[in-house]
Amino acid sequence: MDAETLIDGIPASPHSGTAVEPVAWLDGKVVPWSELLIHASVLGTAQASACFEGVRAYVNDSREAVNVFRLQDHVRRLLQSMTILRLHTAFAAADLELAVVELLAATPWHEDIYLRLLAFEGYDVVGAWPTDARATILINAVPRPSTMGTGRTKSCCVSSWRRISDESMPPRVKASANYLNSRNAYLQAAADGYDDAIMLNQTGHVAECTGACVFVVRDGALITPPVTESILESITRATLIQLVKEELGVDPVQRPIDRTELYIADEIFVSGTGGGEVTPVTSVDRYQVGSGEIGPMTEKIQSLYRDAVRGLAPRRSEWLSRVKRGEE
Ligand code: PMP
Numbered sequence: 001m002d003a004e005t006l007i008d009g010i011p012a013s014p015h016s017g018t019a020v021e022p023v024a025w026l027d028g029k030v031v032p033w034s035e036l037l038i039h040a041s042v043l044g045t046a047q048a049s050a051c052f053e054g055v056r057a058y059v060n061d062s063r064e065a066v067n068v069f070r071l072q073d074h075v076r077r078l079l080q081s082m083t084i085l086r087l088h089t090a091f092a093a094a095d096l097e098l099a100v101v102e103l104l105a106a107t108p109w110h111e112d113i114y115l116r117l118l119a120f121e122g123y124d125v126v127g128a129w130p131t132d133a134r135a136t137i138l139i140n141a142v143p144r145p146s147t148m149g150t151g152r153t154k155s156c157c158v159s160s161w162r163r164i165s166d167e168s169m170p171p172r173v174k175a176s177a178n179y180l181n182s183r184n185a186y187l188q189a190a191a192d193g194y195d196d197a198i199m200l201n202q203t204g205h206v207a208e209c210t211g212a213c214v215f216v217v218r219d220g221a222l223i224t225p226p227v228t229e230s231i232l233e234s235i236t237r238a239t240l241i242q243l244v245k246e247e248l249g250v251d252p253v254q255r256p257i258d259r260t261e262l263y264i265a266d267e268i269f270v271s272g273t274g275g276g277e278v279t280p281v282t283s284v285d286r287y288q289v290g291s292g293e294i295g296p297m298t299e300k301i302q303s304l305y306r307d308a309v310r311g312l313a314p315r316r317s318e319w320l321s322r323v324k325r326g327e328e
Contacts, residue, residue, distance in 0.1 A: 025103040025139040028091075038136070039123050048177035049129070050120035051081035054274040057104060057113040057323065058146065058309045066104060066113055067320035069273070069309045071097055073235050078117050081173045087119050087135040097321070099139055104323040107141050114144035114274060120176070146277060148306050153282045153294065154270065156209070158259055159185035159197035163207035163230045171207070171230050182210035196270070198262065198284065201230035206257040212276030213237040216257055217267035217297045226254040236271040236305075239319070240278070243304045263287040267295030269302075277309075278302040 022033045053074045057066040075096045082089060091099075100115060107113065119135040161184045164171055169178055181199075189197035189210075198214055201207040206214055207230040215237075216223045222244060227233050244250045262268060268281040268289050278301055280294040289295075294302070308316040 022140075022142060023103065023106045024141070025099045025137075027136055027138075028099075030103055030106045036138075038138075041123055042120060042136070045120070047121075047129075048175070048180075049085065049087065050118060050135075050176040051078065051085055051087065051174050052119070052176060053078045053081075053115075053117040053174060054272075055100065055115040055117065056144075056146070056273050056309070057115065057141075058311070059109075059111050059113075059325075060311050060322075063110040063325070065322050065324050066109075067309070067311050067322055068100060068104070068115075070235050070239065070319050071100055071321045073238075074117070074273075075100075077174065077233065077235065078119065081175065082119050082135065084170065084173045085175060086131075087121060088132065089119065089135050089137060091137060096137070096139075099137075101321065101323050103139050103141055108326055109143045110325050111143050112145050113141050115139060115141045118176075144274075146306075146309075147275075147279070148277045148302055151294075153280045154195040155283045155286075156196050156198050156268075156270075156281050157189050157192060157194040157285050158262065159188060159199045161185040161188065161197070161199060163199040163201045165202045165230050166228075167202075172227070172233055174232060179211075186210040198270075198281075200259060203256075204259065205229055206259065206262065207231055209270040209272075209276065211274060212270035212272035212279070214257070214281075215240070215252075215269050215271060215301075216261060216265045217295060218261065218265055222250055222252040222297060223257060223261075224252055224254055225257055229256060234272060236273055236276070236278075239308065240271055240301060240305060243308065243316075244301060247304050248300060262289075266290045267298050269295075269298045271305075278305050 023030050024036045055074045057068040059066050075093045118138045122136050164181045185197040185199050198209050199207050213234045241252050244252055262284040269278055270276045271278050280298045282289055282292050307313040
């Protein structure tokens, strides 16, 4: 990549060097990447008054459509995050769902796509917080292949950074600012030679991974922290709980998890839309988890999730919003 394709060291387009220019949706219209201009003074960047959603659209077997997974639930959570943060918008849930479909229809990719819906507070140079300003909403789409089925696993540490709490920076909200906490933990883990970090909450119980929820298998029981343990109210977590109950007849236990339970767990996996999906954790603080490979329960759950998102589980079709692809 030559210098001309970089802006401040960042690729000018996620597809620099290819013939395909991506598009985005900004406050009501699909716009070409090169015209996606936002004033540098936005308060959202200076003071992190922003929240977002990460959504995946999975290409189907014949590659003539992508299925957006649980679009309505992601839009609902974005609006809930905005409510908690007092970010205002005139867009209704149905408008934003349609925006995602419109944007995807304008993209040419016959592959898995990741979308980010971002709401941020608009222009300001003095740092005051307007009480009635409308948030800007931006939706980006980029190709991002699923990693399920690639054999990907993670080694984790327990982070010395504690997860933020509902008393100050609610983790229930998918606020951009919350990711500074995740980033601290992730970069520390990377510097120490781990793939990722599991964070404890303020009471010392397992909260979540830097961008995913945590599930533990012990003596045949599937255990995950309740949503009041300083975690995001994750859509993948809710999906897995439902799938496991309905397809495997296993009732997941939602209870606080101690750190040392991680060291003697039979299986651990992390789950989330973007980087996580269903990813086995094969060690924690260098304690090997189970056999050190993907465990049998994790494997079953991963394949249930994969079938649901790929449109291979007819019972789960209500979770999918289909968007047809153009000519290849
Ligand atoms: N926790 C955190 C901190 C996350 O960033 C994510 C990813 N959005 C998750 C959990 C999983 O949430 P979801 O399943 O809704 O993607």
